[in-house]
């Protein structure tokens with residue numbers, strides 16, 4: 179099934195806030211017409227309202243190709259029942275909610291419904307996301323291929339072997355963009371503290387993170403080697419890395435704690 183086939187049957191989004199909109203923006207950019215999408219959301223954004231032909235809180239198609247579930251995990255119990263009638267009817271369900279296990283969707287939609295649990299990230303809005311997916315027992319190869327082809331329209335897709343991996347994935351790539359944006363903020367603030375004007379500090383920090391990310395992706399060398407390539411013996415980088423690589427107070431310990439906190443929270447949300 180390609181984007182035209184999905185468009186012919188319709189795509190439904192349950193919840194269309196930051197993540198749903200990031201993905202919808204990517205699909206519209208790939209040629210999905212707004213008139214092929216149905217959004218269920220009590221608080222649709224001005225951007226959604228500006229999309230000509232988009233169906234907002236209107237009657238749903240009888241057998242949409244795909245339903246994307248993008249409500250907060252805390253709202254799932256209240257939101258999911260509106261989809262119950264579509265369960266087992268040839269529609270593929272893809273949920274991006276953190277924490278919520280596949281069993282929670284099966285309880286409402288029926289186990290004879292193909293369900294794919296996915297963890298995307300917001301760079302999807304720029305076509306540069308990465309999404310990890312895993313299907314329920316009823317999701318066959320064609321269902322996973324369909325989910326992958328839809329999600330590949332907004333970035334890379336990786337398949338997981340085990341649903342339990344989803345908590346760690348969420349902590350690394352789902353939440354990860356926030357860590358990187360915070361790195362940009364704090365790098366700029368540190369530049370300001372060294373005397374740079376705010377605009378200049380932000381321009382330097384933003385371009386440095388974006389450029390380093392592009393190089394890390396394009397280069398044959400590992401990130402560790404790319405780091406070594408920047409580090410002149412006895413130079414400035416080495417002075418900074420002495421702080422950042424400190425065993426107790428540096429990045430490794432800090433990120434280990436941050437990623438663990440996110441993974442623990444994902445496990446909690448699943449209870």
Ligand SMILES: NC(=O)C1=CN([C@@H]2O[C@H](COP(=O)(O)OP(=O)(O)OC[C@H]3O[C@@H](n4cnc5c(N)ncnc54)[C@H](O)[C@@H]3O)[C@@H](O)[C@H]2O)C=CC1
Pocket residue numbers: 192193194195196197198218219220221222248249250251253256257274275276277297298299300352353
């Ligand atoms: N923001 C992110 O970077 C990522 C978010 N996610 C997941 O995506 C989901 C949505 O997160 P965000 O978009 O960040 O949150 P958000 O708060 O921006 O969007 C949630 C949307 O759901 C709507 N909503 C609330 N109750 C509803 C109901 N009963 N029926 C239909 N819609 C309802 C809200 O009006 C809102 O527009 C969450 O489950 C989150 O775990 C996953 C990966 C990354």
Ligand SMILES: O=C(O)[C@@H]1CCC=N1
Pocket residue numbers: 276348352353
């Ligand atoms: O913060 C959250 O819970 C969601 C899941 C991953 C990114 N945002």
